[in-house]
Amino acid sequence: MECRDMLNAQAELWNLTFSFLKSMTLKCAIQLGIPTAIHNNGQPMTLHELHAALSLPINNKPNLWRLLRMLTHLGFLVVQDTSNNKEAVYDLTPISRLVINKADSSSLLPFPLAMLDFTLVKPSLYLGDWFKQDKLENFQMDHGCTIWELTGQRPEFNTLVNDAMTSDSSLISDYIINDHGNVFQGISSLVDVGGGSGSVAIAIANAFPKIECIVLDLPQVVGHLPTDGLVKFVSGDMFSNIPPANAVFLKWVLHDWCDEDCIKILQRCKEAIPPRDAGGKIIIIEMVVGSVGSMHRESQLLFDILMMTLVNGKERDEEEWWNLFKEAGFTSYKIVASLGVRSIIEVYP
Structure with a gap:
């Protein structure tokens, strides 16, 4: 096996090894109420707005950005156009809409x-x-x-x-x-x-x-x-x-x-x-x-x-x-x- 193939295989091995963190990221997003916060806001939200809405400690604002980056990568959230140096805004996708905390029985949360x-x-x-x-x-x-x-x-x-x-x-x-x-x-x-x-x-x-x-x-x-x-x-x-x-x-x-x-x-x-x-x-x-x-x-x-x-x-x-x-x-x-x-x-x- 060539070195490039081994390195690619190692990356795939790591993806399989750490796949459980996809589930834990999902659980964290639901427990924090990220989909519900965006839904209740009525429009996409910036990192600053989400941080305030979730009432998180100020020290965890950079960590929230890292969490949102992963959720976006997984297709759980979507980032809208950030051209013209505007702050990124995060919106719901069909997946995250399923776990909005609702009073009725339509949520899969x-x-x-x-x-x-x-x-x-x-x-x-x-x-x-x-x-x-x-x-x-x-x-x-x-x-x-x-x-x-x-x-x-x-x-x-x-x-x-x-x-x-x-x-x-x-x-x-x-x-x-x-x-x-x-x-x-x-x-x-x-x-x-x-x-x-x-x-x-x-x-x-x-x-x-x-x-x-x-x-x-x-x-x-x-x-x-x-x-x-x-x-x-x-x-x-x-x-x-x-x-x-x-x-x-x-x-x-x-x-x-x-x-x-x-x-x-x-x-x-x-x-x-x-x-x-x-x-x-x-x-x-x-x-x-x-x-x-x-x-x-x-x-x-x-x-x-x-x-x-x-x-x-x-x-x-x-x-x-x-x-x-x-x-x-x-x-x-x-x-x-x-x-x-x-x-x-x-x-x-």
Whole structure:
């Protein structure tokens, strides 16, 4: 290898080594409230204006500039024209607009804050050790319990995880209902398995009033929620029993589990719905690895490593999905890859 090639390879090695600092830079920007400050200002802001708006110590003004430089490099912010020796002004991009702190449910801010919480980041530090172990989940090896057990033990962690899932559900439900509402045609009842606080089920019930919507989740997730609202909340275990309905909805559930557990969940789903000629089906929102272009492939592969890190699950390609469906007793499926990195999968008994 020539010297130039070695130096270029070293630079790439450094980029990989320090990629975690991209995540920490993102977390810092969110915690400081940089996107929210620019949004509330109503127009782009200079370094001086941002420093004042964020109420930071004067000694950290040069460090704020360095942070903004990195955020601009990452495409999180954009610098507007600085010609004529004018001071640079920083504006939002589509990415940073997603994490503005808003009173409504349109912000995705809870998701990166949860994923970058030390409780969820720490297990990734021990992946090498975990590979040398036998059967024990990585998260369990580090924390002494599974992630689901920890949500039951620590209410603040449970809230952190649920808020993250709710923020994602609020975004994705709009696209499903507005662009793919046909998947709900002919359905009179639907069970959202692992539906959390019910944001997706509520959106479906509002858009399709004739559909009776039920949310099934763990007691620590739904036990405190009202039972007389637009949707019905049921505490339970999807491995044991799923309430009967025309359709079962599974958003980001199956990727949390190994193949054996997924087959069990799918079998409970099959028991809950009528035959296909009576309208029975499962609607799954998950990643199908390789179903989208190269722009999203890295996201899919990163999520696969995340599943390996936190739970005993994985992201699957189409063949892996079909193998699960067959093992669980289903006869056919249809994939629509139009939800960014995720797809809508309809599965029929």
